[in-house]
Amino acid sequence: MPNNPPSILDRSADKAAALTPARMSRSIKGLSDRAVAWWFIAPTIILLLAINIFPLIWAVKLSFTNYRANRLNAEVKDVGLRNYERILTDPDIWQAMQATAHFVFWTILLQTLIGFALAYLIDRKFRGHAFWTTVILIPMMLSPAVVGNFWRFLYQPQIGLFNYIVTFFTGAEPSSFQMLGSVDLAPWAIVIVDTWMWTPYVMLICLAGLRSIPDYIYEAAEVDRASNWRRFWSITLPMALPFIMLAVLFRGIENFKMFDMVMLLTGGGPGSTTEVASITLKREAFEKWRTGYSSAFAIILFVAVFGLANIYVKALNRVKQR
């Protein structure tokens, strides 16, 4: 066997071994591979327990009490299921749930339709397609705070560009409607902004799905003289479906928690028309300081999203198995 000089990796390993204290080296040598693996993943598990699992369990515990985070010395009483009972019989919270449902349903529908259509167009390699892909991706790279602020300017009834564009197409007076100040239009104003910002994200995932379809399937379809429409329904859509579903799942979970952009655009107004669940939650927790009550509300939202994600993952697995 030829005597090869030691590589950089070997030399580094030797150096590390030489630097390891003899006592530690002896104790590591006695460990099984499984035990060493556990030592490696232990920091991650401890971190996960500390920042994810512990707060969740703590929130469940708090949801059964009247705890207020701004009154640390006050007596904490066990109130049983009263917090849950109050939330589930409160018409204001019910209204917030409806605002959330409106926001989530329409944003996901529009983002999926537009995102897939854009991906389908970008997938056809035309001159300058790389440039247009980058341009389309810009909105999702911006911070929600920036997006919220500049759309506030765009929606200004006197000087906002959005009203002038609507005027151009409809002939209505620019100052005759207020996107953020009208009870009827404000829920659609936040839907438009979220769709503008996150459609590129859906497009990116759909594009990955479309690019993963092998060319030979289309070639076989061409040999069979399948029409473009038939190819789309029988090849493109079914094969890109797991990716579309994944995009819907990601956006669905994100939009249930939507806070920053809506808060900056409307602050939940006018009245409480755009007060989505996360804004109500923030008000209960950090304005009214009803920590126990808001913990119960957070648990309700968590169970709703968790249940939906379970169904969705099951559906995704089914589609992938087909």
Next chain:
Amino acid sequence: MSTGTGQSQPEGKWPKLLRRGIMENLATLIIAAGFIMLFQPFTLILYTYSFVTLLVGTVMFIIVSKFPE
């Protein structure tokens, strides 16, 4: 989150009605019903009972996804 790919055990004497497929579908239906009840704009009563429905469906889903096929 359960991925719905729990380990399959030998069928043995496991009752047919308690097979994973059937029970998972039932749990899915309960979760879907709870979800619609939570976000529907029609009746407050449905909203009131939505959380219990969702919780039952979700816990059931987690349990039955470990049942044999």
